[in-house]
Amino acid sequence: MIDTKSKSRLIVDDIFYKAKDKVILDGISMTSKSGQIFAIIGQTGSGKTTFLNMIAGRQTPDRGSITLNGKQFDKRLRRNMAFVQQTDVFFSQLTLRETLEFTAHLRIPEDVPTSKKMEKIDLIVKYLHLEKCIDTVIGDIFTKGLSGGEKKRASIACEVLTNPDILLLDEPTSGLDSRTAQNIIEFLQKYAIQNDKLVILTIHQPSSKIYHMFNRLMVLDDGKMAFNGKRQQAISYFTELGAQFETHYNPADYIMEFVSDADSEMKEAIFSKVGAKTRQCVPKFMELNGKIQQTAFQKDYYEDSDTDSLLEETRVKLLQESDIENGHLPKVISHDKNDNKWPTNWCTQYKMLSIRSIKQTLRILKQGYSLVQCLTVAVLCALLYFRIGVSIKTSRDVYGLIFFYVGYWTFIPAMTVIASYGQERVVVVKERASGAYRLSAYFMSKLTSDLPDTFLLPGIMYILFFWIGDFGGASEFFATLAIMYLQTFCCFGLGLFLSVLCHDVRMAITSLFSYLISMYLLGGFFSRNVPYWMEWIKYCSIFYYPYAFTISVMTARLEDVPCNSTLAETFPGCLDNSTSIVTPEHILADGNVSLRLHTLLIIMIAYTIVIRSAAYIVLRVKNDKLV
Structure with a gap:
């Protein structure tokens, strides 16, 4: 009894x-x-x-x-x-089985054997009549999945699985x-x-x-x-x-x-x-x-x-x-509850949250819409810059392409996070309110879940136009690809920072575009005759550092060229006879680049760390609202 x-x-x-x-x-x-x-x-x-x-x-x-x-x-x-x-809030690309298994591994104490957790899932699924849809994705407005009644029963199943004493x-x-x-x-x-x-x-x-x-x-x-x-x-x-x-x-x-x-x-x-x-x-x-x-032990006062x-x-x-x-x-269903603040340790929480986020990301990528968009832009760039190479005469074209690529993979990652975080946040609020996991475990899993988006599509696009455009050898390719990956990773952090800072998606988008358009304009490419009192603004631009690093690497092996072999108007030194040759330094100056490679790299790494840290601080400060 x-x-x-x-x-x-x-x-x-x-x-x-x-x-x-x-x-x-x-x-x-x-x-x-x-x-x-x-x-x-x-x-x-x-x-x-x-x-x-x-x-x-x-x-x-x-x-x-x-x-x-x-x-x-x-x-x-x-x-x-x-x-x-x-x-009913869930990760839309996970199946019902995966959702229940995630809940079991994360919210049932670790000392409960996995076999017993799976037994709990099977029995609850049976009693809620969810057997037919156990391997169906949850779904959303874009993906057909569970019906409204099935989602409601799935919500109840997730909570009953944890053996609560009080169910609201x-x-x-x-x-x-x-x-x-x-x-x-x-x-x-x-x-x-x-x-x-x-x-x-x-x-x-x-x-x-x-x-x-x-x-x-x-x-x-x-x-x-x-x-x-x-x-x-x-x-x-x-x-x-x-x-x-x-x-x-x-x-x-x-x-x-x-x-x-x-x-x-x-x-x-x-x-x-x-x-x-x-x-x-x-x-x-x-x-x-x-x-x-x-x-309490003398009388059964609960007799109904x-x-x-x-x-x-x-x-x-x-x-x-x-x-x-x-x-x-x-x-x-019943299992012993531990007295710890959290049902599982930090590593388990990080692992399960990362697996869930990566599955969600990969299945969205598998739908192919982002890939089609990426390939379309990459092929167009490759055709436009086919075998153009890097030289004195093509330097401005190369600058433009690199600046475009940097801009593209700044806007896209930031907007992707802002667009998706609003749906993810309601799931996190629900789970954090139930005491499912630590905030630090969730945040670190967000860093991990960014990796498929960071490496896959930007890499495909960069490989296509770099080799088709003949922009250098293997050393230039890997050096510039690494900095492009760092830039993309940084911009995922920028999107996360604005998402947690602005609960209103419209405000987050407005803030993002206000900053990026301003920095895009002043990032060192579009205008070479910037008023002296505005020259410092380019150093605040998220576009400037990857752009400057990439063109520095690509032009490093160029040989000196006599002034009479190029347009004097392009390089002021030739025009006023202060120099008779054009060096890579002159080319970089024409591209508004003045910092050295190691300085650019250090600043980019620092920028990424600061952006990610700021996002975590905002999450921690607003923890009362997240919970």
């Missing part, structure tokens, strides 16, 4: 929350214990999700307290809680057909009773059958309680207030209609009545809870006395099933 020592009692007392000038929650209280489904219903905007966020610790109330078994419900206790959001669900049936919604609530009922867990959910408009699966019910309207108590007492409660219920019709519909259509005087009466009742009950529960802590006969019959039946059927839900 169920071990009573694992049972939980949650008490929420007098929660008040105000956003700007609007009261969102006004004096909300509740009590619930393990083995129950506590449902919160109400119209849109009644405060259901905000109240759930308060319990989850994602928002802080202005007044009130939340306790679990008589202890303040702090971050440590919330590690044994799971939250299924209304919006925000609108778990929203957008689902009636049969799928019923299956989900039936699963939650089994999960709560057989595993002795507390399930708290918000639901907008439950069907009659779903309504009768609830143990306790709270009705919210405009942030206030219209009812709070046993579900089976709701009909008599609202009948006393004047509501009329017809037999064989959904009680939830009548309750919602009665509360929403009530005039201000009636609503005040409703709120006053339920408030007085709650003010009497909550202190008694809190007093009882204190006594429970002292006599507030269920009607039908619900009690269901409960007994489900408990018998869990004892009789070998390998049933509670025996497979």
